[in-house]
Amino acid sequence: MNSRRFHGPIDLHAHSSVSDGTEAPGELVQAAAAAGLGTVALTDHDSTAGWGDAASAARATGLTLIPGMELSTRVEYSSVHLLAYLFDPADPALLAETTRIRQARMTRAEEIVEHIGRDYALSWDDVLAQAADGATIGRPHIADALVAKGFEPDRSAAFDGILHWRSGYVKPHYAPDPVTGVRLVCAAGGVPVLAHPGTRGAMNVVPEPELRRLVDAGLFGLEIDHRENLPDAKARLHVLAERYGLAVTGSSDYHGAGKPNRLGENTTAPEVLEALIAQATGSEPVYGAQG
Template identity: 75%
Template sequence: MSAHVGFPGPIDLHTHSSVSDGTETPTELVRAGVAAGLGTMALTDHDSTAGWAAASATARSTGITLIPGMEFSTRVGYASVHLLAYLFDPTDAAIVAETTRIRAARVTRAEQMVARIGLDYALTWADVLAQTTPHATVGRPHIADALVARGHALTRSDAFAGILHWKAGYYQPHYAPDPLKAVRLVRAAGGVPVIAHPATRGVDDVMAEARLVELVDAGLFGLELEHRENRPEAKARLYHLAEKYGLAVTGSSDYHGEGKPNRLGENTTPSEVLERIVAEATGSAPVTP
């Protein structure tokens, strides 16, 4: 695809709807982007493209530019690594199969965690389902919302810092592919991959340079470094690696509606970086007014 010059800003390339763990429907999310003054936004629900159609229709009617995307769950050992995938083909058989497997594993993991928590707190699987919408990718945020509804936590963030923290003893991982496999899948589907918030665990837990080189060789496009959860010292290290290996740097809010404190447009991506993403994508196209 040829590059689209001059995408309207501000540009926020990481948001979630109720299709995964956001609190607003895709339609409400796009309207929130308009209200926040965004010119361009990406919808990046976890392991799902189910919100693309509704978000696209709303974008066309409201005048905002939409970048269809997804946040792909991956794992290195016990560490979760999230991969933002932009403008890939949502019907690609390999992507569909992998994300279907991940979503199923998320549900199984969530049910097992709720069973454990339920031994110590008044919490049932029905409580969690009450916090989801049809076809949502069920995950820990929905458990957090159920804990809040039950009065066991004050906010979703409080639940993650307490009962849902891995040290509390209820956490368990779910299936997710290695980042290398995910990068290859996204590129094979015509998409453009960016590692989401890679500096959240501090400089000692920044991805090993040799592994990063593997991802670059497989087609990694960039790193989401302007994100509120990235730690400064780790971010500085990754800026150096991005420059060394020619990786683009993006900025995003990771907005979840009322589910997290992140606000739309609090971090943004330059238009020229988005133009490069679009120029490399062959799987789908931006939705323009």
């Protein structure tokens, strides 16, 4: 693979309105091109529904699209997100698991709204009004509904306030454990990367025995260059990446207007993307007109 194919910055984590972003998949690709990116990955939560529209938009630009997904996994009550790239979207086992996760997320969201509605004038229709047709409904849409109703000033405040687990309104939804997630992605021909693993500081980085299990299952890399990873955690993660031969990625985790994250604020080296593509067998990048 010739790195000159990747003619601009590489951002491997972005969300569309299929999950909790605010732009349609095609609009996200156009925004990435306008931001000067050469490559963007579409990584909606537990869904590949945006791949087709994003691919069509990418083919009309000079942008390279990496089809992906952010897979929900869980260790007890702690959520662990796994970025999955270039897997087969029709793989039966992975498809069944993401369907189960989305259904559980929807049920959980309805229960959260029911609980909040006992104390605030919030209804399920209020939440649906904040989501695109076919989107996987989750806490971000509830947050947007709380903002629209005037109960919180913005999405971040809602997550720190009414939607914080300490509020008592929020319960976890079903998700597989991280090792199972890595195995599912690899079995579907994909490449798994642990998403933003340093958000709670070095003391809460994935324990080394657990990381060894993930590596043995097929983990490709760690998303270290991410705005929410804390500096001490980044230092620790670089040590672990070196020790276990893991790739280091950088991404924006862009959500449109849903978060302050901006496209291209963190990026991935071309040689890392080359290695990722070389390892994948489930699907291929979409190269734009100038790719």
